[in-house]
Amino acid sequence: MAVKDIVDALRDVTVNNMRLSELIKDIKLIGSNLEIVYRLPQKGLEEEIKQKTYQALENIPEVKTINIRFAEGVPEVPPAFTRRHVEGVKHLIAVGSGKGGVGKSTVSVNLAVALLKQGYRVGLLDADIYGPSIPTLLGVKGERVHVDEKNKLIPVEKYGLKVLSIGFLLPSEDTPVIWRGPMLMKALTQFLFDVNWGELDFLVLDLPPGTGDVQLTLAQNVHMTGAVIVTTPQDVALADVRKATSMFKEVNVPILGVVENMAYFICPDSGKKYYVFGKGRVLEFARAYELQILGSIPMDPEVAETSDKGVPVVIAHPESEVSKAFLGIAKLLSEKILRR
Numbered sequence: 001m002a003v004k005d006i007v008d009a010l011r012d013v014t015v016n017n018m019r020l021s022e023l024i025k026d027i028k029l030i031g032s033n034l035e036i037v038y039r040l041p042q043k044g045l046e047e048e049i050k051q052k053t054y055q056a057l058e059n060i061p062e063v064k065t066i067n068i069r070f071a072e073g074v075p076e077v078p079p080a081f082t083r084r085h086v087e088g089v090k091h092l093i094a095v096g097s098g099k100g101g102v103g104k105s106t107v108s109v110n111l112a113v114a115l116l117k118q119g120y121r122v123g124l125l126d127a128d129i130y131g132p133s134i135p136t137l138l139g140v141k142g143e144r145v146h147v148d149e150k151n152k153l154i155p156v157e158k159y160g161l162k163v164l165s166i167g168f169l170l171p172s173e174d175t176p177v178i179w180r181g182p183m184l185m186k187a188l189t190q191f192l193f194d195v196n197w198g199e200l201d202f203l204v205l206d207l208p209p210g211t212g213d214v215q216l217t218l219a220q221n222v223h224m225t226g227a228v229i230v231t232t233p234q235d236v237a238l239a240d241v242r243k244a245t246s247m248f249k250e251v252n253v254p255i256l257g258v259v260e261n262m263a264y265f266i267c268p269d270s271g272k273k274y275y276v277f278g279k280g281r282v283l284e285f286a287r288a289y290e291l292q293i294l295g296s297i298p299m300d301p302e303v304a305e306t307s308d309k310g311v312p313v314v315i316a317h318p319e320s321e322v323s324k325a326f327l328g329i330a331k332l333l334s335e336k337i338l339r340r
């Protein structure tokens, strides 16, 4: 029985759309006594968090008693000027969404490559410490990073992109990532600030799903140009995306626009568009929040296929509708940023 199994059991439990695993500030198993310190995202949630924790762990025989405490709430938002710039990086773009599996990583990778194709110098940072997928998407799994003479991490280069993922720092693919509060934040800040990125026009940051500690810590400590919100047209995705949008607004990170992923499916036989998840919902959301839609990406089996092979679709099938959509988004986004 490892702490990891306990964290795993808490990963599927949500309170106010936040995974309990993401709220853990500290966790200790001493004999059969489990101690958890949670970050309390909002007053009044204490009882719900406790009950859900008890329920989630009741079938773990090694845990006999559970002692739950709460740390202070959401840390204060520091003013924008105290946020640190990442050395050498002109514009940092975070790619986020409240919901998992909507295509953040796919968008991050293809957006990065599309920006590269426009002639910019681009880096990609995988900040998904729970499930780093960038190494797979770029076919650089198992790569190791080295440090330079100043002890800064040297990113891996692939397709002309400078890439860094926590996946590179794990000894093997199966290593459990049990980054507890402080350790996790240290790893993340190191990732950003102790890297020899060289000179970059854009650094794309692939965020983990949700609106937890990782997103908050980054938004509070790092100077970002802004965030790109990825969503699919489903109601379940949009509900979470509203939360993410509010979070970015609360911490004063400008939202650069919305990418609608899996917007429609083009029938290969007839060329007809099918709006599988419905049409117009993302537009409605964008209007309500006064956000720009940067582009709509169709659903295309080749996206998943090329991803598994480690070749972004923008490189594997540059003429496809999906790739054109990504190139359009990169163009709009870069122009918007450089105009500011």
Ligand SMILES: Nc1ncnc2c1ncn2[C@@H]1O[C@H](COP(=O)(O)OP(=O)(O)OP(=O)(O)O)[C@@H](O)[C@H]1O
Pocket: 099, 100, 101, 102, 103, 104, 105, 106, 107, 128, 131, 133, 208, 209, 261, 262, 297, 298, 299, 300, 301, 302, 303, 304, 305, 307, 322
């Ligand atoms: N436009 C698309 N057409 C077809 N498949 C897609 C499309 N976009 C993403 N996918 C597939 O959907 C799955 C989820 O995508 P991805 O991993 O990018 O999502 P994510 O939001 O980063 O997920 P997580 O929350 O786990 O980090 C992958 O299998 C990916 O290949």
Ligand SMILES: [Mg+2]
Pocket: 104, 105, 106, 128, 133, 206, 207, 208
């Ligand atoms: Mg992802």
